[in-house]
Amino acid sequence: QVQLVQSGAEVKKPGASVKVSCKASGYTFTSYGISWVRQAPGQGLEWMGWISAYNGNTNYAQKLQGRVTMTTDTSTSTAYMELRSLRSDDTAVYYCAREEDYGDYADYWGQGTLVTVSS
Amino acid sequence: QSVLTQPPSVSAAPGQKVTISCSGSSSNIGNNYVSWYQQLPGTAPKLLIYDNNKRPSGIPDRFSGSKSGTSATLGITGLQTGDEADYYCGTWDSSLSSYVFGTGTKVTVL
Numbered sequence: 001q002v003q004l005v006q007s008g009a010e011v012k013k014p015g016a017s018v019k020v021s022c023k024a025s026g027y028t029f030t031s032y033g034i035s036w037v038r039q040a041p042g043q044g045l046e047w048m049g050w051i052s053a054y055n056g057n058t059n060y061a062q063k064l065q066g067r068v069t070m071t072t073d074t075s076t077s078t079a080y081m082e083l084r085s086l087r088s089d090d091t092a093v094y095y096c097a098r099e100e101d102y103g104d105y106a107d108y109w110g111q112g113t114l115v116t117v118s119s
Numbered sequence: 120q121s122v123l124t125q126p127p128s129v130s131a132a133p134g135q136k137v138t139i140s141c142s143g144s145s146s147n148i149g150n151n152y153v154s155w156y157q158q159l160p161g162t163a164p165k166l167l168i169y170d171n172n173k174r175p176s177g178i179p180d181r182f183s184g185s186k187s188g189t190s191a192t193l194g195i196t197g198l199q200t201g202d203e204a205d206y207y208c209g210t211w212d213s214s215l216s217s218y219v220f221g222t223g224t225k226v227t228v229l
Contacts, residue, residue: 110163
């Protein structure tokens with residue numbers, strides 16, 4: 001069965017960076033991409049971007065360009081999302097999701113990782 | 120602020136039907152497939168509908184999706200208490216070059 005298991009909760013200070021991992025299992029990792037979606041407390045879903053696990057191509061949300069980097073490690077079937085220069089409004093639950101191509105639908109989701117940015 | 124507009128909430132009694140609208144434009148819904156996601160309290164979103172009206176394996180046929188022009192609709196029949204959740208539409212926006220989600224709709228079973 002397809003599973004996406006994310007790393008644990010993080011607490012960071014403003015200006016720091018965070019790197020969240022998403023380990024995939026139950027399917028051929030390189031046949032799909034991974035999207036990252038975040039949800040601030042009590043708010044809706046926000047798409048952050050997508051990475052192809054096949055060739056590493058990325059497509060980032062314009063508002064996060066320059067602060068976010070998505071990578072994959074095909075040897076461990078793991079995707080990573082790094083967000084830099086953290087601000088308080090980056091406090092959110094961050095989800096990874098399997099998505100065949102960017103702009104497509106996300107059919108399996110990780111459990112979410114809470115990132116809290118606070119001084 | 121999302122480019123896809125949904126009603127904040129809908130409600131109905133058990134066994135009844137609800138519909139949730141998702142209004143967009145030609146740059147998103149009008150020219151791209153729509154998906155719908157269910158988010159139960161405290162859990163990750165779950166895919167309910169993809170490609171406007173297709174259900175993934177395991178999703179009951181009580182859930183249905185449709186699209187007309189620049190709007191999409193999710194229907195839930197035979198409402199159950201377990202359907203209480205937030206529901207989001209989503210699609211690609213060609214102008215923004217970004218995937219966009221709707222504002223979300225909370226379904227309450229009375």
